[in-house]
Amino acid sequence: MTSARLGFNARISFPTGGAAQALRDGIELFRVAEQLGYDTGWVYQRHFDNYLASPLVFHAAVAQHTDRIGLGTAIIGVRYEDPILLAEAAATADLLSSGRLQLGLGTGQGGFDSVFGQEPNDGREQSQTRLAAFLRAVRGEQVGVVGDLAGMVATGTELTVRPTSPGLGDRVWYGxxxxxxxxxxxxxxxxxxxxxxxxxxxxxxxxxxxxxxxTYHSVHPATSPAQVAVARSVLPATSPELRRRYAAYDEERRTQGPAASRPQGALAPTAGPPARFTMSPVHHGDPSEVLDQLLADPSVALADDLIAFLPPAFGLRENLRLLEDIATTVAPHLGWVPSAPA
Incomplete structure (x- = not known):
C-alpha cells in the first residue's frame, strides 16, 4: 500500500423482509467504521436480489450520519443506467456528502436487457458508450440542445447537467x-x-x-489522478471461534464461488466457481498469518487502497468485529494510520 489507505466493501444484504433493518445497519456500519479511522466504505449494486439496489440514495443517507469517511460505489453497472440521470444523482449525492463520493462504475451484471427495455446487446460495448456520455455529463459539458419548438426554453439553448459537483469527474473509478x-x-x-x-x-x-x-500506470495520462484499489477478503481470527468461522467461509467460497455467503431468500446463481473465472483468495488465520499473506502479495504493495471485502451474509455485529480486528491487528503493520476526525 503506497499511500496506506484502508477501506471496506459491504454488500448491504438482507433476508427476505429485512431490507429496512439492513439499510439502517449499513448506516451504522459506516458510522462506526469512520470512528475506527477507515478512509472509505464501499457498497455494491445488485438488481432484483436481496442486496442494495440504489447505492447513491444509500450514500446520501450515510452522509447525514458521518463527517469524513469516503463513500464509494463498487460498482454501479452502467449498462442499465441512463448516463444523464446517473450524473444528476451522483452530483446530488456528492454535494450532500461535501465531496466525499468515490464513484466506482463497471459493466455490471447481465441478463436483464429485456427487463430494462433493451434489445440483447454486448454489455461491455454498451457500457463504454454510456460511460463516455456520463463522463461528459458529470464534468459539466454540453449534453444537448433544446429542440422542442413548443417548449418554454428557446430552441437551440445548450443543456448541461445541473447540479454539478466540482471535482467529482476526477473521482470516477472503473472496475x-x-x-x-x-x-x-x-x-x-x-x-x-x-x-x-x-x-x-x-x-x-x-x-x-x-x-x-x-500496465494501468504505464498508459495513464498525467492529466488526471491515477489511483488503484485492490479488494481482498481479510479475515484475521482473534479467537478460536472466529478461526473456525473464517475457515468455513473460505471453504464455502472455494466450493461455491459467487454463490457463497448469500442471505436467506437471495437468488441462487449456478453453484461452484465458473471455470472461466478465478476467485480471489481468502486471507484468514491468526492476524500474523493474514499479515504475512498480504505482505507476500505484490499487488497489495502496488495499490493505493486496500479494500476489505466483508462476507455478504455476515450481520452487523460480525462485520463490526471484523472491521475492528482489521484496523487494530493487521492494517497498522501495512503502514496504515487511522484517519483523524473531520
Missing part, C-alpha cells in the same frame, strides 16, 4: 478483471478498481493483479 481491461481504464484516465474475480484461470492471483496495475 477491471483483467490486464486488458485495466489498460483500457488507464487510457481513459480513470481510477482503477480491481475485481475480486478475474477473467480466466489464473495461477498466481496477486502476480496477475500486479501486472494489471503496472
Amino acid at each position: 477491471a478483471g483483467s490486464v486488458a481491461s485495466a489498460e483500457r481504464v488507464g487510457r481513459q484516465g480513470l481510477r482503477l478498481l480491481l475485481s475480486t474475480i478475474l477473467s480466466g484461470q489464473i495461477d498466481d492471483y496477486g502476480a496477475e493483479l500486479a501486472r494489471a496495475i503496472k
Whole structure:
C-alpha cells in the first residue's frame, strides 16, 4: 500500500423482509467504521436480489450520519443506467456528502436487457458508450440542445447537467478483471478498481493483479489522478471461534464461488466457481498469518487502497468485529494510520 489507505466493501444484504433493518445497519456500519479511522466504505449494486439496489440514495443517507469517511460505489453497472440521470444523482449525492463520493462504475451484471427495455446487446460495448456520455455529463459539458419548438426554453439553448459537483469527474473509478481491461481504464484516465474475480484461470492471483496495475500506470495520462484499489477478503481470527468461522467461509467460497455467503431468500446463481473465472483468495488465520499473506502479495504493495471485502451474509455485529480486528491487528503493520476526525 503506497499511500496506506484502508477501506471496506459491504454488500448491504438482507433476508427476505429485512431490507429496512439492513439499510439502517449499513448506516451504522459506516458510522462506526469512520470512528475506527477507515478512509472509505464501499457498497455494491445488485438488481432484483436481496442486496442494495440504489447505492447513491444509500450514500446520501450515510452522509447525514458521518463527517469524513469516503463513500464509494463498487460498482454501479452502467449498462442499465441512463448516463444523464446517473450524473444528476451522483452530483446530488456528492454535494450532500461535501465531496466525499468515490464513484466506482463497471459493466455490471447481465441478463436483464429485456427487463430494462433493451434489445440483447454486448454489455461491455454498451457500457463504454454510456460511460463516455456520463463522463461528459458529470464534468459539466454540453449534453444537448433544446429542440422542442413548443417548449418554454428557446430552441437551440445548450443543456448541461445541473447540479454539478466540482471535482467529482476526477473521482470516477472503473472496475477491471483483467490486464486488458485495466489498460483500457488507464487510457481513459480513470481510477482503477480491481475485481475480486478475474477473467480466466489464473495461477498466481496477486502476480496477475500486479501486472494489471503496472500496465494501468504505464498508459495513464498525467492529466488526471491515477489511483488503484485492490479488494481482498481479510479475515484475521482473534479467537478460536472466529478461526473456525473464517475457515468455513473460505471453504464455502472455494466450493461455491459467487454463490457463497448469500442471505436467506437471495437468488441462487449456478453453484461452484465458473471455470472461466478465478476467485480471489481468502486471507484468514491468526492476524500474523493474514499479515504475512498480504505482505507476500505484490499487488497489495502496488495499490493505493486496500479494500476489505466483508462476507455478504455476515450481520452487523460480525462485520463490526471484523472491521475492528482489521484496523487494530493487521492494517497498522501495512503502514496504515487511522484517519483523524473531520
